[in-house]
Amino acid sequence: MHDIGLALQMVFDPYNLWVMFAASLFGLFVGAVPGLTATMATALLVPVTFFMAPIPAIAAIVSATAMAIFAGDVPGCLLRMPGTPASAAYTDEAYAMTRKGQTELALGAGLVFSAIGGLFGTGVLIVSAPALADFALRFSSFEYFWLVLLGLSCAIVITSERPLKGMVSLMLGLLVACVGLGNPAGFPRFTFGSTELMGGIGLIPMMIGMFAVSEIIRFAVDTSPQMLIVDQPIGNVFNGMWTLTKRYPMQILRGNVVGTLVGALPGAGADIAAWMSYAISKKFSKEPEKFGTGHVEGIVESGSANNSALAGAWIPALVFGIPGDSITAIVIGVLYMKNMNPGPTLFTQNPQNIYAVYLLFIVANILMIPLGWLCIKAAKQILRVPRNVLMPLILLFCIVGTFAINNTVFDVGVMLIAGVVAYVLEENGFPSAPAILGVVLGGMLEENFISSMIKSDGNLLGFFSRPIAASLGALTLSAWFLPPVIRRLRRLAGA
Amino acid sequence: MKINDAVFGVVLLALGIAVLWHVQAFAKIPGQNVGPALFPGSIAGGLIVCAMLLIVSGIRSRPRAPWFEGLPWIRSWRHVAAFAALLLATIAYILFSTSVGFLIVAPLGLAAMLVAFGAGRGTAMAVAIVGTIVIWYAFYKLLRVPLPWGVLERFAF
Numbered sequence: 001m002h003d004i005g006l007a008l009q010m011v012f013d014p015y016n017l018w019v020m021f022a023a024s025l026f027g028l029f030v031g032a033v034p035g036l037t038a039t040m041a042t043a044l045l046v047p048v049t050f051f052m053a054p055i056p057a058i059a060a061i062v063s064a065t066a067m068a069i070f071a072g073d074v075p076g077c078l079l080r081m082p083g084t085p086a087s088a089a090y091t092d093e094a095y096a097m098t099r100k101g102q103t104e105l106a107l108g109a110g111l112v113f114s115a116i117g118g119l120f121g122t123g124v125l126i127v128s129a130p131a132l133a134d135f136a137l138r139f140s141s142f143e144y145f146w147l148v149l150l151g152l153s154c155a156i157v158i159t160s161e162r163p164l165k166g167m168v169s170l171m172l173g174l175l176v177a178c179v180g181l182g183n184p185a186g187f188p189r190f191t192f193g194s195t196e197l198m199g200g201i202g203l204i205p206m207m208i209g210m211f212a213v214s215e216i217i218r219f220a221v222d223t224s225p226q227m228l229i230v231d232q233p234i235g236n237v238f239n240g241m242w243t244l245t246k247r248y249p250m251q252i253l254r255g256n257v258v259g260t261l262v263g264a265l266p267g268a269g270a271d272i273a274a275w276m277s278y279a280i281s282k283k284f285s286k287e288p289e290k291f292g293t294g295h296v297e298g299i300v301e302s303g304s305a306n307n308s309a310l311a312g313a314w315i316p317a318l319v320f321g322i323p324g325d326s327i328t329a330i331v332i333g334v335l336y337m338k339n340m341n342p343g344p345t346l347f348t349q350n351p352q353n354i355y356a357v358y359l360l361f362i363v364a365n366i367l368m369i370p371l372g373w374l375c376i377k378a379a380k381q382i383l384r385v386p387r388n389v390l391m392p393l394i395l396l397f398c399i400v401g402t403f404a405i406n407n408t409v410f411d412v413g414v415m416l417i418a419g420v421v422a423y424v425l426e427e428n429g430f431p432s433a434p435a436i437l438g439v440v441l442g443g444m445l446e447e448n449f450i451s452s453m454i455k456s457d458g459n460l461l462g463f464f465s466r467p468i469a470a471s472l473g474a475l476t477l478s479a480w481f482l483p484p485v486i487r488r489l490r491r492l493a494g495a
Numbered sequence: 496m497k498i499n500d501a502v503f504g505v506v507l508l509a510l511g512i513a514v515l516w517h518v519q520a521f522a523k524i525p526g527q528n529v530g531p532a533l534f535p536g537s538i539a540g541g542l543i544v545c546a547m548l549l550i551v552s553g554i555r556s557r558p559r560a561p562w563f564e565g566l567p568w569i570r571s572w573r574h575v576a577a578f579a580a581l582l583l584a585t586i587a588y589i590l591f592s593t594s595v596g597f598l599i600v601a602p603l604g605l606a607a608m609l610v611a612f613g614a615g616r617g618t619a620m621a622v623a624i625v626g627t628i629v630i631w632y633a634f635y636k637l638l639r640v641p642l643p644w645g646v647l648e649r650f651a652f
Contacts (some may be wrong), residue, residue: 050636164548168507171542175514178535187522187531205558220577220612221568389618391628392608395581396601399588400630404640409589427566428498446534453529 007355027064028375031071034081038068047401053337073110086270086306089278096294108237118365120256120313133344146472147390147447153479155267170314205411211420248438251301259305263312266348277305401480497564501553508546580611581641596645602627
C-alpha cells in the first residue's frame with residue numbers, strides 16, 4: 001500500500017504532469033505528420049529524457065508514443081497517408097469513409113478505441129507482469145539464454161516476409177553488440193585501437209540514426225506527389241461511439257487481445273498488430289464485402305489493436321529485458337541509463353517504480369481523449385506544416401541530441417552511418433527490427449551463453465538439463481524448423 | 496537504390512570472413528574452451544552461411560533483378576541535391592563544429608539543407624537562424640549541453 005502511495009505521489013507530481021502534457025502534444029504532432037513515426041518520437045525524446053528523473057523520463061515516452069499511435073490515424077483519414085506505420089493497415093478504409101462524408105465517425109472510432117485498447121493492454125500488463133516476474137526469479141542462465149534466443153527467433157519469423165533477410169539483420173545487430181570491452185572476458189573486441197569504441201557503439205546514437213535520420217533520408221528522396229487535404233468540416237467525433245461499442249463488442253475484445261499478444265512478442269509491434277487485426281476482422285466479419293469501401297468495423301478492431309500492442313510490448317521489456325517492439329528497445333536503453341535495469345528484481349526491489357509505470361499508462365490513455373480531440377480539431381493546421389522545413393530542423397535536433405549524450409561528435413558519426421545503413425537495408429527488404437533487437441540483446445545473449453557453457457563444461461546437452469530451459473529450447477527450435485516444414489507440407493499437399 | 500541480393504551476399508561474405516579471421520587473434524582463456532572469440536566467431540559463421548544463401552537467391556533472380564537499379568529519385572537532381580545536402584551538412588557538423596563553433600556551422604548547414612529541400616531563400620534564412628537559436632537555447636542554456644563555441648569562444652556566455 002505504501003508503495004502505491006509513493007507511486008501516486010511520483011505520477012501526480014506537478015512537474016511529471018507537465019512533462020506528460022508536453023510529451024503528449026509532441027506525440028500528437030509527430031504522429032499526425034506523415035513520415036514521422038512513434039519510434040522516431042521516442043528516439044527524439046531520449047536526449048531530453050537523459051536529463052530527467054526516471055519516472056518523468058518514462059512518462060514522456062509512454063505519453064508521446066500512445067498519442068502518436070492514435071494521431072497516425074488523422075492524416076490517414078484526411079490525406080490517405082498514414083501518419084505512422086501502425087495506421088497503414090486501415091488508411092484506405094478511413095479515407096474511403098471520409099469520401100463518404102463519415103470523417104467524424106472514422107476519427108472518433110480511431111480515438112475512442114485507441115484509448116480503450118491502450119487501457120486493455122495496460123490491464124494485461126498489470127496482471128501478467130508481476131506473475132511472470134515471480135516465475136522469472138527462478139531462471140538461471142540456461143533459461144535466459146533460450147528466452148533471448150526465442151525472442152530473437154520470433155522477431156525474424158514475424159517481421160520479415162523473407163526470414164533470411166531478417167536473419168542477416170539480426171546477425172549485423174549482434175556483431176555491432178560485440179564491439180568494445182563489454183563482454184564476459186572484458187577483452188577489447190573490434191576496437192582497432194580507438195578509445196571511443198572501447199565502450200561499444202552507443203545504443204542511443206544508433207537508434208536515433210536508424211529511426212529518425214533514415215526517415216529524413218526517405219523524405220529527402222521521396223518522389224511521390226504531394227497529397228491534398230480533404231477540406232470538410234469536422235463535427236463532433238464522439239457521436240455514435242456508444243452505438244459502435246454495442247454493435248462490435250466481440251471485435252473490440254478480439255482487437256485488444258490480438259494487439260496485446262502481438263505487442264508482447266519480441267520484434268512485432270503496433271504496425272504488425274494492426275495488419276493482423278484488420279485481416280482477422282475481415283475474415284470473421286458478417287459483412288466482409290464492405291471492407292475497403294469505408295466500413296468502420298475494421299477500424300474499430302485494428303485501431304484498438306495497435307494501441308494495446310504498445311502496452312503489451314512493455315511486458316517482456318520490463319520482466320525479462322527483452323523488448324516487444326522497437327519503441328521498447330529504446331526504452332530498455334533508457335531504463336539502463338536511469339539505473340532501473342529491467343528484470344524480475346525490478347518488481348521486488350523498487351515496486352513503487354513499477355506501480356508508477358502502470359499509473360503512467362492509465363493516465364496517458366485517459367489524457368488521450370481530450371488531447372486527441374484537440375488534435376483532431378487542429379488537424380488541418382498540423383497537416384499544413386511544411387515538411388521540407390520541418391525535416392532539416394529535425395536533423396539538427398538529432399545531431400545536437402546525439403551529441404548531448406556523451407558530448408562527442410564521434411556519436412554523430414555513428415548516427416549518420418546507422419541512418420544511411422538502415423535506409424539502404426530497408427529499401428532492399430532487410431527489416432530493421434531484428435537488427436535493433438540484436439544490438440539490445442547481444443550482450444545478454446552472449447553473457448548467458450558463455451556462463452551456461454562454463455556451467456555445463458561445454459556440453460550443449462546441458463542447455464536442456466532443466467525442465468523450463470528444455471521447454472524453452474524446444475519452443476525455440478520449433479520456431480526455427482516448423483515454418484519451413486509446414487511450407488513444404490503445404491506445397492506437397494497442393495501439388 | 497535497389498541492389499541485387501547477390502551483391503549484398505558478396506559484401507556480407509567478405510565481412511563474415513574478415514570477422515572470422517580477426518577473432519583468431521583474440522586472447523584465449525587458459526583452462527577454458529570458451530573465450531571472447533567464441534560468440535563473434537559463431538555469428539560470423541552464421542553470417543557466412545546467410546551470405547552464401549543470398550548469393551544463390553540473387554543469381555537465381557538475375558535477369559529480372561539487375562545488379563544495381565537506380566530508383567526514380569536518382570534521375571531527379573532536386574532529390575539528389577536534398578540527399579547530398581543532408582549528408583554533407585551532417586559531415587560538416589562532425590568535422591567543423593568543434594573548431595568553428597555551433598552557432599556558425601549549424602545555421603549554415605541548416606540553411607543549405609532548407610534550400611536543397613525546396614524552401615524559399617527568405618524562409619531558409621529565417622528558419623535557419625531562429626531554429627539554431629531555439630535549439631541552442633534549449634540544449635546549451637536549459638539542458639547545459641556544452642555545445643562548442645569554436646572561434647566565438649571570446650564571446651561565450
